[in-house]
Amino acid sequence: MGGLGRAFHARCETQFHERGRRTDDRAQTRLGRRPRAAEADWPSGAVFLEIAARRKAAGATRRTYSSLEATRLPMPPEPAIDLRSDTVTRPSPAMREAMANAAVGDDVYGEDPSVLELERRTAEILGKESALFVPSGTMSNQIALLLHTRPGDEVVIGEGAHIAYYESGAGAAWAGVQFAIAGKGGLFDAEELAAAAKPKADYHPRTSLVCLENTHNRAGGRIFPEQLAMAVVAEARTLGLAAHLDGARLWHAALAANQSEARLAAPFDTVSVCFSKGLGAPVGSALVGSRDALRLARRYRKMLGGGMRQAGILAAGALYALEHQRARLGDDHRSARELGRALGGHHGVRVVEPQTNIVSFTLESAAASRVVEAARARGVLINATGPSTLRAVTHLDVSSEQVRRAAERLGEAIAAVVGTSGSTEDLP
Numbered sequence: 072m073g074g075l076g077r078a079f080h081a082r083c084e085t086q087f088h089e090r091g092r093r094t095d096d097r098a099q100t101r102l103g104r105r106p107r108a109a110e111a112d113w114p115s116g117a118v119f120l121e122i123a124a125r126r127k128a129a130g131a132t133r134r135t136y137s138s139l140e141a142t143r144l145p146m147p148p149e150p151a152i153d154l155r156s157d158t159v160t161r162p163s164p165a166m167r168e169a170m171a172n173a174a175v176g177d178d179v180y181g182e183d184p185s186v187l188e189l190e191r192r193t194a195e196i197l198g199k200e201s202a203l204f205v206p207s208g209t210m211s212n213q214i215a216l217l218l219h220t221r222p223g224d225e226v227v228i229g230e231g232a233h234i235a236y237y238e239s240g241a242g243a244a245w246a247g248v249q250f251a252i253a254g255k256g257g258l259f260d261a262e263e264l265a266a267a268a269k270p271k272a273d274y275h276p277r278t279s280l281v282c283l284e285n286t287h288n289r290a291g292g293r294i295f296p297e298q299l300a301m302a303v304v305a306e307a308r309t310l311g312l313a314a315h316l317d318g319a320r321l322w323h324a325a326l327a328a329n330q331s332e333a334r335l336a337a338p339f340d341t342v343s344v345c346f347s348k349g350l351g352a353p354v355g356s357a358l359v360g361s362r363d364a365l366r367l368a369r370r371y372r373k374m375l376g377g378g379m380r381q382a383g384i385l386a387a388g389a390l391y392a393l394e395h396q397r398a399r400l401g402d403d404h405r406s407a408r409e410l411g412r413a414l415g416g417h418h419g420v421r422v423v424e425p426q427t428n429i430v431s432f433t434l435e436s437a438a439a440s441r442v443v444e445a446a447r448a449r450g451v452l453i454n455a456t457g458p459s460t461l462r463a464v465t466h467l468d469v470s471s472e473q474v475r476r477a478a479e480r481l482g483e484a485i486a487a488v489v490g491t492s493g494s495t496e497d498l499p
């Protein structure tokens with residue numbers, strides 16, 4: 072082959088390999104993988120999501136992208152600062168050690184020493200007779216509904232209550248109840264409870280229970296003030312209602328209000344608390360209340376499939392969290408306040424002043440989902456809680472320094488989406 076022939080042959084070969092690589096890249100992309108040939112220097116999946124969002128906004132119908140487009144976008148710094156929830160924490164080596172060494176038995180037989188100790192200690196902290204370890208806060212709340220109501224009853228709750236908003240319709244499915252909302256914004260007073268409760272008549276649902284949430288998740292980690300809660304429960308008694316507290320983050324409320332958990336739990340028949348949120352245990356919640364109520368709760372737990380066997384491994388993690396990671400929640404509250412202040416300084420952003428570890432903010436003129444994606448591309452994970460509302464949650468797996476960095480990057484993300492004039496602009 073002459074020189075010209077060799078050059079022609081080489082060019083054909085290059086084109087052949089290029090075409091093959093591109094086809095292979097497309098196949099890899101369709102399978103949700105990164106293109107193989109440029110693996111090392113391709114940005115992470117978050118950037119592809121952002122590109123997809125941009126293309127969609129521009130009216131593109133096919134999910135394609137070019138490498139050039141991808142490399143122009145900011146590289147997400149690793150690892151991501153995860154502020155989506157305080158449920159994302161991972162057990163520390165010390166917690167894992169406590170779990171690995173836990174004494175265990177069959178808890179359905181009531182023979183697991185670690186579970187029994189966790190239940191004893193939780194009841195003690197909350198000032199109630201008895202506690203029941205359950206897999207989740209959802210199950211704990213649902214058992215409370217089963218305890219206090221009959222099918223067809225109505226339960227009064229505050230706006231956005233987890234028990235109705237985030238539990239997959241379980242209240243209607245298992246206890247067979249419907250919900251009536253009292254007040255606005257999650258908290259409510261005695262008068263609002265009385266207005267929401269149905270009068271007694273054959274044609275009304277029977278109002279049998281009031282549920283409060285402290286701290287209130289969707290209201291931005293708001294504390295239900297003690298005096299207000301006491302007045303609401305006093306009104307509930309006048310109306311003949313039982314009272315349940317969803318205290319998934321009661322630890323936060325107690326610390327921030329400088330009150331004991333027992334005092335905040337005192338007015339209620341049952342209280343649900345979580346070990347798997349700010350306290351940082353991998354799994355678990357507890358329902359507390361009277362011995363009689365908890366005997367029946369144990370039965371409902373079994374009915375819902377929540378009877379666990381050597382659950383002491385999990386209980387040991389929860390117990391470790393309770394004893395070692397409760398006092399430090401104040402660090403998360405400080406970080407949340409700092410983050411709230413930083414976000415509030417941006418044009419077009421309204422922040423609910425954080426009382427505990429949740430920072431809830433609203434954008435005046437932009438889609439929250441776009442800020443979520445822009446933040447993700449900058450290595451910060453947050454959640455949209457509505458079309459224009461977002462949430463960032465501080466917890467023990469993010470240091471105050473990381474929260475500071477997250478505040479800067481969130482500021483950049485907001486500016487990229489909202490612009491500095493407050494108008495909604497496309498991503499840069």
Ligand SMILES: Cc1ncc(COP(=O)(O)O)c(C=O)c1O
Nearest residue numbers: 207208209210233284288317319
């Ligand atoms: C206020 C509140 N109650 C209950 C739950 C449910 O807990 P779980 O996710 O363990 O079911 C949550 C979860 O975030 C919550 O925020």
